[in-house]
Amino acid sequence: MSFLRPARSIRLKIGLVFSATFFLGFAGAALYVFEQVRQVLIQQDNRTLTDRASRFAERTSVYPLVIPLPDRGEVVSLEYTTGQVSKKLYRSPSFPAPALALTADSVMQQDTFRLARVVRATDDGYGKLTVIVGRSSQPLTRQLGQIGWLLVLTLLMSMTLSGLGAWWLSGWLLRPLRAIIDSARSVNQAEHVTPIPTPTTGDEFQELAHTINDMLARIRQAVDTQHNFFAAASHELRTPLSILRTEIEVAQRETINERERHFLTSQLTELRRLSRLVDDLLAMSQLRAGTLQLRPECIELDDLTLHLTERYHRAIKERNLYLAIQLDESSSSFTVLADQDKLTNVLLNLLDNAVKYARPQTQLDLRILSQNGIIIWSLANLTSVPIPDPERLIHEFYQADVRHDGYGLGLWISHQIVRLMDSSLTLSATQDTFRAEIRFTSQ
Structure with a gap:
């Protein structure tokens, strides 16, 4: 509602300034009028009283x-x-x-x-x-008091009416600006750069709308160029990276010495990092362009989770971590509707983050629960340093700890994919514990 807008709004400021100005002006005029009326009444009363004394003296x-x-x-x-x-x-x-x-x-x-x-x-x-x-x-005091109260009531009523009139008038004058704000907010929420409506008022608001639309056009052109570059670069880089990866894997199977094997292993690790970055950039461009295709199907979340933890068993052991898996025994099924490939990437990304940032020789707690038709997949780990603002982790290119490898895209991509699957990804942190939680609708 308009009356609940913050006190710093232009409309409220205009109303307050107008009311204060009217109050000071009318109050000054009312005091002047009251003083003039008081003097007139006192002079009239003095003449009447003096005339009465003169007649009394004559008689x-x-x-x-x-x-x-x-x-x-x-x-x-x-x-x-x-x-x-x-x-x-x-x-x-x-x-x-x-x-x-x-x-x-x-x-x-x-x-x-x-x-x-x-x-x-x-x-x-x-x-x-x-x-x-x-x-x-x-009687004279009572008459002056009545006049004073009449002026006070008139002042209050006039100030109220002027404040309401200023509120309505400022709202009418600022209506084009409100339309610009609402349109800009919808653009921000929809993550699409679209022009805002231009009022035909012929004043500064129309000029402001034209200026903002010109700025949005340049932003849209820059965003489209960025998306096109990411998409083209990702497609172009995937093929040579795949060829290099295959050639290195084949070379590792041949008879080579230990020094050459260590060199090829290091190169293969770097190629895998580059491949993940290329895949993330391609996914980001598809998400930004709205072209990411999902193929939803019924998936047994517990079976998929156990299969993925088997793949991560070696990485968990190398970090001296312990994985504890808890399944809700009261639920007979953990079936969810999702794209299996995309959901696999999301869960692998969450597992990778938990293993990468967990404190060594601690336990990872993975739980799958069922509550009121909602299936909750959560993974918690102890962290070495506190995370002050975990919600920022779902922003692209943001890293809580820049000392670790990564580009700050994994959690943002996971959040967007989970959102497209009509589910929710929530990140929370206490002093030494980080938790990632996905909520699915049970099928």
Whole structure:
């Protein structure tokens, strides 16, 4: 799913950048609007409160003493000053502490009240009347809080909608790139170099597709040239190598001295190595080109294994190794469907690797088991050095230990052949044990 893609995807980055930019811009604008609205409401409330104090002062009389009743929720303080003498005429019971900071015609916050002060001369002209009218600031605070929450909710909803819109828009803009990625991935999985579809958007994506297709065309030409060379060289080399091998084997049967026999034996060993390399290169070119032919038939895996271990008995003995074979006694048959020649090459390759890389004077464990309709052929050996990444052994031209003979093709070819036979080859390793396991479907 798109939402589960890694955080480094371009689409998610575009959405995050767009949302963050929108959030910062809208948040700044919202703060500015809120501050302007707050000032307007406070100024309006100050004018209303000052007007109320002025009217209250106009309706108040000292001689005779007339004090109007305050409205509900209002608090009032009246003070008459003449010369140096001040006299409190009236103060509401809930009036807050004296507001010393209040000057004439000013408004301030005192505790939970907003107070407005008005000073006017009395009618007789001998004194001054100071009127302070206040009321609770909670209505104004509540109104400002509602406006603030409304702006916050608007910001969150707008940011969410903008993020979703940016996500959809970036997905629409990056759709050609996603098609290019999917096509390139299918090319990689199929191991075939095929062109990717070219979008008709007329932008950088179309130019990218053209560039990638040009690169793929050159890669395909190089790969085809390589396969053709391997196939042609393998065919051309097999005949002279076979002739040389036959001539040396015939020469060994003639009457020759020990020095000549040792020389011919060494040459025959090298010819066999070259022949195996040529066969591997030919198999690799056929596998890459998809022209390797299989002739599946029912094979008794236990009989084939015992026959091959007999052929490897001498090599096992020369390395001072011991072979232990275990067959699943609960299974009456180990019949599998496979190409006998190709399967023989695979098993010989696994045996050869086990003998070549096993620690001297240790045991090889070969098992054939049957589990839930699956026949498991496994071979384990103790290694001299640990193998950190056994899965890389199924890659062509890779060797875990370059000190041994080989070209890194055997396990790759075995893996490809087993895969073509609808089976699986798994390589695993612990600290000192290497295991090769093939899983067949029981017939």
